[in-house]
Amino acid sequence: TVKANKGVIIATGGFSKNAQLVIEYRNAEKWPLLDENSVSTNMDSIRGEGIIMAREIGADVVDMDQMQFLYLGQPKTGLLSGVFNVSAEVTVFVNKEGKRFVAEDARRDVISSAVFAQEDGMMYMLHSAESLSDPANQLNIDGIPMKELLDIGAYGWKQGDTLEELAKEIGVPAENLVQTIAEYNKAVDTKNDPFGRTLLNVKMEKGPFYAIPRVPALHHTMGGLRIDTLARVLDTKGEPIPGLYAGGEVTGGIHGGNRLGGNAVTDTVVFGRLAAQSAVDGK
Ligand SMILES: Cc1cc2nc3c(=O)[nH]c(=O)nc-3n(C[C@H](O)[C@H](O)[C@H](O)COP(=O)(O)OP(=O)(O)OC[C@H]3O[C@@H](n4cnc5c(N)ncnc54)[C@H](O)[C@@H]3O)c2cc1C
Incomplete structure (x- = not known):
């Protein structure tokens, strides 16, 4: 038993890894393929337990249907x-037909919906030697030299000296892939992309070419406990529950329907501090 004399701050994160909560609140119209088998970028412990516990003592929740892939x-x-590299600037996405299907710099929800609509709900993320020019020294987002991953084909990485070779490796029609990349390079030249991409600075002309398979994964739950501007948890009548505060992804109503990258960390810092200040001040 923990005895808190100033108050309790809930900071248990979102609920991306709680299939039951996800199914309870999912927006089936927006995410028809979201089900109990959907994968997530989150750790297993991100199960919304703070939301469940607070709900049991009367806390209100908000925006629970707003889930980000x-x-x-x-x-x-x-x-x-x-x-x-997660930057849209240095990649092109293709489906199993070797064709582009979306602007790579579109919103997260737009791209995720578009990927879900492709065969097997997946895509290949492509790079070329224009950006991945020195695999022995360039690190991936986990800090591993790209060469180590490419040599063993970790995470499904494939490579080819030419686009035709890469197409064979990933099993897409070579003529489609060649045409797709030619059209993309033309869009970089003309600054006019049929899919509406505006980040058109890096061509894909030089091999080797690289590809990794990717799918939409549940990433952030924008819904959670309803709080006020002092980070006090509110009950279903809009009244603060005495001594109960919350900050971070466990709360809802902060980000709307499509959290912007970077804003979640800001959220934790801003509302974590407010919650602590409110607890200290006994507000
Ligand atoms: C792979 C990945 C990359 C991301 N990149 C970015 C980024 O670049 N920029 C950005 O702004 N946001 C990013 N986010 C989102 C951001 O990391 C999260 O929204 C943020 O970490 C949430 O912070 P939090 O403190 O609210 O919860 P968390 O950081 O999720 O921490 C919650 C903690 O509570 C623990 N916990 C859960 N239940 C219990 C319980 N019952 N008892 C005790 N402990 C419990 C969990 O184990 C966890 O340690 C990313 C998220 C992921 C998954």
């Missing part, structure tokens, strides 16, 4: 690990 998950686990 990130399209950069490993097909089996959903984890982000493996990718070289």
